[in-house]
Amino acid sequence: MRSMMMKHTQSEQYQKLTQELRRGILVLAALSQLEDEKYGYSLISSLADKGLDIEQGTLYPLLRRLEDQGLLKSEWNTEGSRPRRYYQISSEGSQVLEDLTKEWRNLTDVMERLLAGSSS
Amino acid sequence: MNLLDRYIHEVGRFLPRKKRGSIQAELRSSVVDTLEDRFGPDPDQTQVEEILLEFGKPRDVAASYHPRGQYLVGPGLYPLFQMVAWIVVAAVLGAQLLAFGVGVFIAGEPFSALETLVALVSSVPASLGWVVITFMILQYFDAKPYLDEEPWDPKALPERNPEEDLKKGELTFGLVFGILFLALVTLAPEWIGFITTPGGEFYPNPVILDYLVLIQVSLLATIMMNIYLLWKGGWSFVTRMIKLGLDAFSVVILAFLIQGHNAWLAAKGSPSFSAWISAIESNNWELVGMHAFRIAFVVAFVVTVIEIVATIFRMVRSKMAGDVSAKDFVLKVE
Numbered sequence: 001m002r003s004m005m006m007k008h009t010q011s012e013q014y015q016k017l018t019q020e021l022r023r024g025i026l027v028l029a030a031l032s033q034l035e036d037e038k039y040g041y042s043l044i045s046s047l048a049d050k051g052l053d054i055e056q057g058t059l060y061p062l063l064r065r066l067e068d069q070g071l072l073k074s075e076w077n078t079e080g081s082r083p084r085r086y087y088q089i090s091s092e093g094s095q096v097l098e099d100l101t102k103e104w105r106n107l108t109d110v111m112e113r114l115l116a117g118s119s120s
Numbered sequence: 121m122n123l124l125d126r127y128i129h130e131v132g133r134f135l136p137r138k139k140r141g142s143i144q145a146e147l148r149s150s151v152v153d154t155l156e157d158r159f160g161p162d163p164d165q166t167q168v169e170e171i172l173l174e175f176g177k178p179r180d181v182a183a184s185y186h187p188r189g190q191y192l193v194g195p196g197l198y199p200l201f202q203m204v205a206w207i208v209v210a211a212v213l214g215a216q217l218l219a220f221g222v223g224v225f226i227a228g229e230p231f232s233a234l235e236t237l238v239a240l241v242s243s244v245p246a247s248l249g250w251v252v253i254t255f256m257i258l259q260y261f262d263a264k265p266y267l268d269e270e271p272w273d274p275k276a277l278p279e280r281n282p283e284e285d286l287k288k289g290e291l292t293f294g295l296v297f298g299i300l301f302l303a304l305v306t307l308a309p310e311w312i313g314f315i316t317t318p319g320g321e322f323y324p325n326p327v328i329l330d331y332l333v334l335i336q337v338s339l340l341a342t343i344m345m346n347i348y349l350l351w352k353g354g355w356s357f358v359t360r361m362i363k364l365g366l367d368a369f370s371v372v373i374l375a376f377l378i379q380g381h382n383a384w385l386a387a388k389g390s391p392s393f394s395a396w397i398s399a400i401e402s403n404n405w406e407l408v409g410m411h412a413f414r415i416a417f418v419v420a421f422v423v424t425v426i427e428i429v430a431t432i433f434r435m436v437r438s439k440m441a442g443d444v445s446a447k448d449f450v451l452k453v454e
Binding site: 039040041042045056057058060061064076082083084085 | 139142143145146147149150152153154157174175176180181184185
């Protein structure tokens with residue numbers, strides 16, 4: 001019974017840690033896919049096709065925040081079967097994407113070295 | 121109204137008015153996109169339910185759109201809130217205890233432990249309530265505490281105050297004195313009184329005998345506290361809180377003693393300060409002794425109240441300087 005509870009707690013803890021780890025990369029992931037304008041669901045599909053599943057409840061508020069920060073711009077398009085809000089990276093967002101990408105590559109290099117060291 | 125409309129409406133109830141329409145429109149568009157992609161253009165009720173369950177509870181969905189989270193007092197304001205709250209509690213308790221002391225001793229008002237306790241208990245939540253309301257308003261307007269904007273300089277860290285450290289000599293003296301006094305009040309309570317220098321006559325103090333049990337409990341608790349402090353070698357948040365409790369208990373006992381002396385002196389027709397002088401002039405040493413005891417208890421009362429306020433002040437200062445050990449605050453930090 002106790003070991004079952006511990007396993008349950010460990011799995012919850014693992015889930016939380018994974019969520020925290022993923023949360024940090026979502027901005028970079030979203031910005032990287034918005035060179036061309038996309039509406040919310042098409043962005044989710046695009047990310048999922050490339051292997052990154054993201055919940056709708058996480059993505060939409062994130063897009064709003066990025067727009068408030070000036071990294072994205074958006075507009076409603078009423079031409080299709082129903083009105084949709086399309087998002088696209090702004091010029092400020094492009095600069096941030098470039099910087100974040102550099103930072104990400106540095107981080108992955110460092111982490112590779114750290115993890116290689118810890119596994120040896 | 122179909123299920124989707126009801127869902128969108130329910131989410132809207134928890135959204136800020138300014139952005140409600142736009143978020144609701146986008147949410148509707150997203151749910152319909154998902155439904156269409158997953159089940160085609162004409163989903164049935166069960167399929168709509170499945171997708172809505174995936175999107176989540178309306179309240180949770182709405183909460184995710186609050187950029188700074190939903191806080192009564194947010195993390196940015198909390199340290200300032202905590203400091204102000206402690207100061208307010210210390211000031212309210214200190215002022216009330218002093219007011220009771222003045223009321224009982226100077227105005228000769230009757231002392232009621234229950235009334236005092238009720239007044240203390242009710243004043244703290246009321247004053248804290250005002251602090252919370254003030255900070256709720258600051259939070260609503262997203263006020264930034266000035267403290268956070270100050271550039272931080274390690275050289276400006278406060279010097280370590282030796283007063284904060286445990287004074288072992290003082291504690292040991294207090295411990296020895298406490299044990300001796302406890303032994304006296306337990307083994308020979310009839311010896312508590314005063315001897316007149318001219319004549320060498322002994323007068324017992326009847327009021328102290330009335331509150332003997334309370335005095336013993338207070339002394340015993342203080343002795344145990346001092347032993348624990350000497351053993352641990354320093355103060356912590358918990359020990360300071362216990363010290364506050366013991367001091368408050370002492371204040372109540374002192375108030376009882378002062379009130380008892382008031383009643384005794386009044387019964388002897390010598391209630392006021394000025395009556396002390398006439399007691400000396402008429403060589404009534406029993407009255408003089410009881411007046412002296414009363415003065416001593418009033419001084420002890422005021423000193424203990426000041427000590428309570430000082431302890432709270434030290435706790436606030438230690439917290440602000442990050443001087444309290446991490447384990448004492450780990451629950452709050454999490």
